[in-house]
Amino acid sequence: MSTVKEVCKLAGVSTATVSRTLKNPERVSEKTRERVFKAMQESGYRPNMLASSVKTGKSNALVVLVPNLTNPFFLKIIQGIEQAAQEKGYSVLLGDTQGEPERENEIASMVLSNRADGLIHLDHSFPFSKSDAHLADRVPVVSVCERIKGDKEFPVIELDNYAATRSLAKHLVNYGHRKFGIIAGQEESRIHHDRLAGIKGVFADEEIPFDDNMIVGGAYSIEVGQEGARELMAKPERPTAIFCFNDDIAIGAIFELKKLGLRVPEDVSVVGFDNIKVTAFMDPPLTTIDQPAHEMGRKAVEVVLQIINNVPLRRNREIFPFNILERESSGPVNPNF
Amino acid sequence: MSTVKEVCKLAGVSTATVSRTLKNPERVSEKTRERVFKAMQESGYRPNMLASSVKTGKSNALVVLVPNLTNPFFLKIIQGIEQAAQEKGYSVLLGDTQGEPERENEIASMVLSNRADGLIHLDHSFPFSKSDAHLADRVPVVSVCERIKGDKEFPVIELDNYAATRSLAKHLVNYGHRKFGIIAGQEESRIHHDRLAGIKGVFADEEIPFDDNMIVGGAYSIEVGQEGARELMAKPERPTAIFCFNDDIAIGAIFELKKLGLRVPEDVSVVGFDNIKVTAFMDPPLTTIDQPAHEMGRKAVEVVLQIINNVPLRRNREIFPFNILERESSGPVNPNF
DNA sequence: AAAAAAACTGCAATCGATTACATTTCAGCA
């Protein structure tokens, strides 16, 4: 690869002029500008971004921390992030944490070693190691969907999870359901808490008793959905409707219910959360909450860039609207069930 | 962020010693080493990777070019890439090209501007722009799944697509099928060619006529699957079995067949390709080809690192084994159909 | 105890850019 110096020689100018031709073209006369461009062409010059980053202190990259890359929902977010980042001239460093804190720490530390200017976190864990924690306040961080736990309040892009599950609960209650099961994901997260609160709220309004025993699960996976459905159906009082806290869980649950010889929604209604693409093509298509994942990803980039550029944030929480998609996996309660 | 100099002051040593403490600890006495480490601790020192990259000429990053991030199959590959890269101390820059050549060029040029040391391409297009093409031969590139077109032969990690579709075709022929439809993806690619050849091979063996009119499609999406199924079922001679060139297409096809009142597999058998997770939980579970996507991703990293480190490659094509998963979406031909 | 070898450490150049400051060039005008 050729460097500025070769271009200098070819064009007969100084390094300063070459650099300016790219960064401040208006400060270079048209004649020399052309000469420099031609020289760049001839030498196949590419500015070394790392070198320029060293000097400017900006790497023009963002790290994205994902707990699990194979969840299609995250992908929609990441796609949004990727697009917005590209538009702003930033590149995206991908970090799949596999839920392991050490990996998380390692990836997060890329921001500390100047490899990236900011961090977008798709999980609720505090991503820095204890030893790095005190360095973390200078680091631009935003979280999407989840709120990061810990002392510091990081900006967050999220959905109104409370209202979303409220609307799902109302939808099911209107269909006459009174006996419910819940298959949840990780229980320590804020999301979990909010979603549960939404359901409880509606139950309180409708004077439906809430039974903690009907909450099962523990992770956002198809397998957990299967197991959860089996577990719920083995309870003395079987639910007629199941809340699944994401679509993967719902996929597993429906699969398992069918295997048990139950019909969805004639015997049991199932609702999901996230609206990953495939849910519209399932049999039956899944009633779920559509999250504007793409937009949320874009917003995350916008916000983290604001922090990077010291633009004051208008608010610390960006709440996105959801949309309940009433499809065929939910229906009227079956009185004979 | 503190730099080497602060550490120097605190530890009372030179920059050289600080640098060596991290990169060549054995060349520093234990006493000073400890002193330096303590100083690093106190000052919260993080080496600036960019600076070190400028000097060493290695960015320790790889770019991955993906045509479409939302395809779960790519995700499995990317996950493999990510893991292997992390293990080797490399980070992964993600580039979603959306199939747009300009984006592709822009992302690929990150390797030229020293932002990354190598490129992993998940598509068949030549990723560099015409003006960069002559710079491209110095760049470490490997492709996964697809072969990159153009003069230069880049190393490739792939599946034996020919054999894979042969085995699918045999599977269906053994069930008595004689009338087939094909819903394909992009037709210019090598994959398409190989897969078609596999099917044709079996047809030739079995003396089944091959009808070009029964090939429909044009992209790897659910929607194309839907449309393709509709189209095939409107043909004068309806197929009793459909090859879908990936699982997304199969998902769309099955959905649409059901909508047309047809049963899978009783009326029409459907097979997919890739074995994305959800296919095992569909109704019916999809017969498909399992690709070791994760391993292929890992291999891609291994190969690209070999190129980067000037280790001669043992072969230019790494062919991975497939596995046919005979699930319930395929079955005996229905004589009354 | 002196000489030779080995182990440490430091000085200063270097990587490839950017940029403050200095210098040169030139157009505009009296």
Next chain:
DNA sequence: TGCTGAAATGTAATCGATTGCAGTTTTTTT
């Protein structure tokens, strides 16, 4: 023509590391 200020360009310091070479200290050898 000569002067002034703006525009164009160059010089050299700088960003934060790495590293060849040289100098110093310690250890080993005889």
